[in-house]
Amino acid sequence: MVRVKSRYLLCEINVSDRRDLLKLDDRAVAGSVKAAVARTHGDYGAALCSIRFCVKYLNAHTGIVFLRFHKGCYKLLWSALPFITSIECRGQIIPCFLNCLHVGGTIRTCQKFLIRYNTRQLHQMLPKYKNKEEKRKIQEAILSCSLTGGGNKALEDELESEEEDDE
Amino acid sequence: MSVFMDLNVLFSADRSRLQSLVETAAHLGFSTVAINYVFEPTTKKKQEVPSPVPISELIGQLPVVQGRSRPIKVLNRLTVVMSEASHFRPNTTEYRAFDLLAIQPTTEKLFHTTCMLCDVDIICISVTEKLPFFFKRAPINGAIDRGVVFEVSYASALRDSTMRRYTIANAVCLMESCKGKNVIVSSAAEKALELRGPYDIINLGALFGLSDADSKEAVSSTCRAVLLHAETRKTASGIVYTRISQQDTLQDCVGSEAPAAKRPKPT
Numbered sequence: 248m249v250r251v252k253s254r255y256l257l258c259e260i261n262v263s264d265r266r267d268l269l270k271l272d273d274r275a276v277a278g279s280v281k282a283a284v285a286r287t288h289g290d291y292g293a294a295l296c297s298i299r300f301c302v303k304y305l306n307a308h309t310g311i312v313f314l315r316f317h318k319g320c321y322k323l324l325w326s327a328l329p330f331i332t333s334i335e336c337r338g339q340i341i342p343c344f345l346n347c348l349h350v351g352g353t354i355r356t357c358q359k360f361l362i363r364y365n366t367r368q369l370h371q372m373l374p375k376y377k378n379k380e381e382k383r384k385i386q387e388a389i390l391s392c393s394l395t396g397g398g399n400k401a402l403e404d405e406l407e408s409e410e411e412d413d414e
Numbered sequence: 415m416s417v418f419m420d421l422n423v424l425f426s427a428d429r430s431r432l433q434s435l436v437e438t439a440a441h442l443g444f445s446t447v448a449i450n451y452v453f454e455p456t457t458k459k460k461q462e463v464p465s466p467v468p469i470s471e472l473i474g475q476l477p478v479v480q481g482r483s484r485p486i487k488v489l490n491r492l493t494v495v496m497s498e499a500s501h502f503r504p505n506t507t508e509y510r511a512f513d514l515l516a517i518q519p520t521t522e523k524l525f526h527t528t529c530m531l532c533d534v535d536i537i538c539i540s541v542t543e544k545l546p547f548f549f550k551r552a553p554i555n556g557a558i559d560r561g562v563v564f565e566v567s568y569a570s571a572l573r574d575s576t577m578r579r580y581t582i583a584n585a586v587c588l589m590e591s592c593k594g595k596n597v598i599v600s601s602a603a604e605k606a607l608e609l610r611g612p613y614d615i616i617n618l619g620a621l622f623g624l625s626d627a628d629s630k631e632a633v634s635s636t637c638r639a640v641l642l643h644a645e646t647r648k649t650a651s652g653i654v655y656t657r658i659s660q661q662d663t664l665q666d667c668v669g670s671e672a673p674a675a676k677r678p679k680p681t
Contacts, residue, residue: 346611
């Protein structure tokens with residue numbers, strides 16, 4: 248039984264200014280990862296990157312990105328990720344850094360982790376909000392987190408609106 | 415779940431920058447952060463050792479660490495960059511105000527003296543220039559026996575390609591001589607964007623020549639060993655420490671964790 252195995256890296260893009268996050272798109276992120284790998288590991292790294300690398304998912308509101316790598320070389324390519332200092336998108340340079348949260352073998356495990364992580368973020372945000380209406384919204388979002396049933400989508404909407412309120 | 419620490423965050427006079435740095439560190443998952451004051455004494459003029467600003471003045475509300483329920487701990491640290499042994503006087507009162515002490519030696523003789531004799535916690539390996547001296551096994555083993563750790567910082571590697579080469583070269587040299595023991599990796603971050611998450615740093619350790627387990631230790635248990643070592647400096651050979659109680663009388667307390675601190679790895 249031969250099954251093609253990959254590693255999915257769940258990363259979070261941290262920027263200093265939240266509004267810059269919305270300008271990102273997956274091709275820009277892919278381009279900057281390839282450039283960083285080429286800078287750090289040269290032609291060998293660039294070649295490894297072209298095997299099975301792609302950006303599987305990017306959420307511009309929360310800055311979460313799923314990167315897929317080939318299982319044999321993901322460690323080497325992962326070691327080049329800390330050297331990313333900015334992402335260039337449509338002519339604008341956005342200073343940021345990538346923080347890896349989880350490594351999984353499938354997208355499903357990464358999604359499960361992401362749901363737990365987002366729930367924790369909402370829990371942390373809960374004491375900051377004094378307004379009863381907003382507290383109720385966050386509590387509803389926490390309760391509706393689940394793998395099936397589109398709970399994840401509701402989370403992202405909540406996160407986005409909460410973070411906009413935060414400013 | 416292990417405790418991750420970043421023991422080198424450069425001090426800057428800008429309060430908001432420090433605050434955003436600490437908040438980012440808490441968001442990334444670091445449980446402890448040490449604010450580093452760099453002091454470079456020269457023989458020409460007598461310079462004042464910078465005194466640490468109390469933490470409560472710097473940052474109002476300490477943010478909670480991601481994934482835990484405790485707020486982040488912030489400590490003070492002093493790094494002395496020196497080329498002569500006479501610059502360092504360990505018993506002055508100014509040094510006592512800092513939680514951690516570090517030395518960055520610039521000559522081989524001084525490196526030897528620091529490893530064997532000086533009463534410090536951390537020896538910084540410079541990353542911004544090619545090392546002027548080679549590491550020898552003898553002083554490094556002496557330092558490991560005493561519980562002193564070597565520190566490699568990675569922020570300059572993020573800025574410039576030549577710095578990256580120096581960092582990796584110096585780090586690989588160090589790992590060869592010390593076999594991966596008693597090493598910590600920390601950022602010397604000036605801005606919040608120069609910090610990196612703990613798992614990313616563990617992977618970076620693999621680039622420096624550390625094995626996976628050693629790399630993880632470099633960010634967690636060795637850092638904790640440094641903190642314990644620093645506490646024992648204030649005590650009498652690590653067994654007894656005194657604390658002034660509210661009635662202004664001295665009380666003797668026995669620190670039970672202290673004997674383990676002399677050995678970096680608990681057996």
